[in-house]
Amino acid sequence: MPQPEESSLPRLAAGCRWTGEGEQRTLLFPEGALRLQGTGREILERCDGRHTVLQIVQELQGTFNEADPGKIRSDIFIFIERLRQKGVVSF
Amino acid sequence: MVAGPLALIAEITHRCPLHCVYCSNPLQMASVSSELETEEWTGVFRQAAELGVLHLHLTGGEPLAREDLTEMVKSAHFAGLYTNLITSGLGLTHTRLKALVDAGLDHIQLSFQDSRETAANWIAGTRAHALKVELAPMIRRAGVAFTVNMVVHRQNLDHLEEMIAFAEALQPQRLEIAHAQYYGWALKNRDALIPTRAQLENSVRVVAAAQKRLEGRIRIDAVVPDYYARFPKACMGGWGQRLILIHPSGKALPCHAAEVIPGLCFENVRDRPLQWIWQESDSFQKFRGEAWMPEPCRSCDRRAQDFGGCRCQALLLTGNAAATDPVCSLAPQHFLIEEVLARVNANGAGGSAVQDAALPAEDFWAYRPQPR
Numbered sequence: 398m399p400q401p402e403e404s405s406l407p408r409l410a411a412g413c414r415w416t417g418e419g420e421q422r423t424l425l426f427p428e429g430a431l432r433l434q435g436t437g438r439e440i441l442e443r444c445d446g447r448h449t450v451l452q453i454v455q456e457l458q459g460t461f462n463e464a465d466p467g468k469i470r471s472d473i474f475i476f477i478e479r480l481r482q483k484g485v486v487s488f
Numbered sequence: 489m490v491a492g493p494l495a496l497i498a499e500i501t502h503r504c505p506l507h508c509v510y511c512s513n514p515l516q517m518a519s520v521s522s523e524l525e526t527e528e529w530t531g532v533f534r535q536a537a538e539l540g541v542l543h544l545h546l547t548g549g550e551p552l553a554r555e556d557l558t559e560m561v562k563s564a565h566f567a568g569l570y571t572n573l574i575t576s577g578l579g580l581t582h583t584r585l586k587a588l589v590d591a592g593l594d595h596i597q598l599s600f601q602d603s604r605e606t607a608a609n610w611i612a613g614t615r616a617h618a619l620k621v622e623l624a625p626m627i628r629r630a631g632v633a634f635t636v637n638m639v640v641h642r643q644n645l646d647h648l649e650e651m652i653a654f655a656e657a658l659q660p661q662r663l664e665i666a667h668a669q670y671y672g673w674a675l676k677n678r679d680a681l682i683p684t685r686a687q688l689e690n691s692v693r694v695v696a697a698a699q700k701r702l703e704g705r706i707r708i709d710a711v712v713p714d715y716y717a718r719f720p721k722a723c724m725g726g727w728g729q730r731l732i733l734i735h736p737s738g739k740a741l742p743c744h745a746a747e748v749i750p751g752l753c754f755e756n757v758r759d760r761p762l763q764w765i766w767q768e769s770d771s772f773q774k775f776r777g778e779a780w781m782p783e784p785c786r787s788c789d790r791r792a793q794d795f796g797g798c799r800c801q802a803l804l805l806t807g808n809a810a811a812t813d814p815v816c817s818l819a820p821q822h823f824l825i826e827e828v829l830a831r832v833n834a835n836g837a838g839g840s841a842v843q844d845a846a847l848p849a850e851d852f853w854a855y856r857p858q859p860r
Binding site for chain 1: 594661707
């Protein structure tokens with residue numbers, strides 16, 4: 398299985414979609430749901446098939462500019478790979 | 489105030505072109521004339537979403553037997569529910585699938601009875617297998633989540649690897665391998681369905697290997713048979729805790745098989761608001777929480793994990809719905825399960841008849857009939 402690359406375009410897998418607004422915003426998928434806060438949600442909201450992984454990294458490095466950019470980058474790669482394993486994201 | 493349910497299981501009809509020998513429908517099926525009307529289901533979906541339900545599972549019988557299914561999906565989607573169609577596929581055409589997806593359907597769960605056509609049709613009591621195989625590519629391309637469900641039991645477990653390979657070729661995102669659960673028709677056919685211990689142990693190994701091999705490609709969820717477990721399953725996530733099931737006629741049940749429990753009156757969505765049924769009705773409160781528990785559940789460390797097991801199974805096997813589920817190794821009546829397992833595993837009792845040259849005659853099974 399390929400790992401995410403900088404040029405990968407992660408998107409929600411078929412049958413995964415958002416519902417609700419604000420704190421109630423929830424990702425729905427077969428037999429489950431995720432209510433994410435903070436960076437997790439920032440990442441997942443950008444998994445829309447239009448942002449490359451590199452763009453997601455750069456945008457979050459910009460938003461969280463006090464955190465270690467290297468750590469943000471590795472966290473994003475790990476998180477996106479985990480979402481793929483869960484069947485929520487494909488690329 | 490009790491939290492609302494997370495999922496609604498809507499048994500929209502008991503009609504079904506299949507006659508599966510492990511069907512979870514009750515032995516007394518709902519007649520066609522008693523089924524809720526489209527607008528009544530629409531009201532149920534709206535109320536469910538207001539109660540906090542996220543997922544709707546449309547099941548039956550065969551939900552496609554309802555001609556108004558697309559309308560129902562549309563109203564469920566409009567209410568904000570994530571909508572899953574649990575189907576045999578019979579009655580699905582390209583046009584109908586497109587209409588369902590356009591109406592907002594999110595997920596299709598297609599069931600197969602076996603990887604081998606003759607065996608599959610023997611279990612379903614009808615020739616359905618070839619049609620189902622044809623549907624898979626169409627569903628895969630439809631832009632919805634796609635799950636393949638395979639029920640496993642004594643008669644097919646000896647070729648589980650072949651069944652997984654068959655499912656893999658259908659390219660779903662998710663594969664459910666579910667051991668039959670012994671309620672309804674499956675209880676009637678129990679002794680021919682319960683796997684031997686050797687089959688079960690082998691199946692655990694086969695599933696684990698497949699999960700590893702298919703990781704990231706197809707997610708495999710497996711349901712184990714509780715007769716062989718040390719502790720009972722957390723049936724429905726606890727009585728009246730997470731799920732609500734609506735019977736074709738509108739009766740609200742905490743569990744598929746709950747109707748077998750005598751002395752409980754199940755309220756109907758035709759007469760009462762869903763919120764009242766969930767929060768106030770006697771039937772939903774009866775086994776909610778821990779107050780009803782007998783020993784050894786009451787003082788058990790696991791009581792908040794498995795809730796004393798399944799109330800319907802307790803009733804079916806011990807005659808008392810408030811007994812500890814006898815599958816629990818700590819249950820006073822666990823000997824009932826041990827007796828069944830001793831019989832199933834006696835003198836190298838045969839495994840799968842599907843391996844034999846000729847399948848046993850149809851009177852081997854009690855087939856599920858059609859409702860009136």
